[in-house]
Amino acid sequence: MEAEQPSLRERRRLQTRQELAQAAAELFTAQGVAATTAEQIAGRAGISLRTFYRHFRTKEEAIAPVLEIGAERWQAALRTVPVGEGWQTAVAGAVRAMLSPVGGTTEEGLELVRDLLVAAGEDRELADVWAVVNARSERELLAVMRERLPEAGHLTLALHSAAATAAIRVGLEAWAEGEAADDGGHPASSLAAQAYLRLSAGL
Known part of the structure; x- marks a missing residue:
């Protein structure tokens, strides 16, 4: 049986998570974890801080999709x-x-x-x-x-x-x-x- 395709909403959710994860990973490797804030990650991804916290509880957790x-x-x-x-x-x-x-x-x-x-x-x-x-x-x-x-x-x-x-x-x-x-x-x-x-x- 063919697998059910994700809805448009789910695809957008996954895309947002990936964008935040990529931004977090780039900032962590460029300037270190301690020097990076959730605000910076959200800003780099072009996403609001409120949206960031809808997806991840901490700045460290944001790298999970990359890992x-x-x-x-x-x-x-x-x-x-x-x-x-x-x-x-x-x-x-x-x-x-x-x-x-x-x-x-x-x-x-x-x-x-x-x-x-x-x-x-x-x-x-x-x-x-x-x-x-x-x-x-x-x-x-x-x-x-x-x-x-x-x-x-x-x-x-x-x-x-x-x-x-x-x-x-x-x-x-x-x-x-x-x-x-x-x-x-x-x-x-x-x-x-x-x-x-x-x-x-x-x-």
Whole structure:
């Protein structure tokens, strides 16, 4: 059955969130989190402060849509995998594709995520947002796993979704720390895919 398309109102809401997230990310990386205010983020996005607070409770929370880079697209890619077929290979391939500049995102978008992860290493509030993003991604991925692996028990499904989410987190963080890939691919995608294959080897 074809997925229901979002309404015009929902599309506008998502667009506003993305504009605020982009503005927040650019300001945080340019002048630091402490020096950035919610007013500045709203102004850079051309949006009122009141509207900002309709979407986000804090200035740090505004970067969540940027940190969720590729999540919806790669989960959608997993939904196309035939039930029960080559799951680990499919997950690794989807992770690699969605974190590749030639796949699910852009080089500029990946670089922005890396800058934010570097900043999160020194800012607890940003680190907390990153943790929430990963927890939400794991929950959503678990639902996808249930669709594609109907015979698997809850423990197996939970381990698969935890492994995939942790792999993306670890891969991106390793790249932000300067880790290089050894297979010629983009470090973000290669490190995350390798991490997933290692983590899921015993599942």
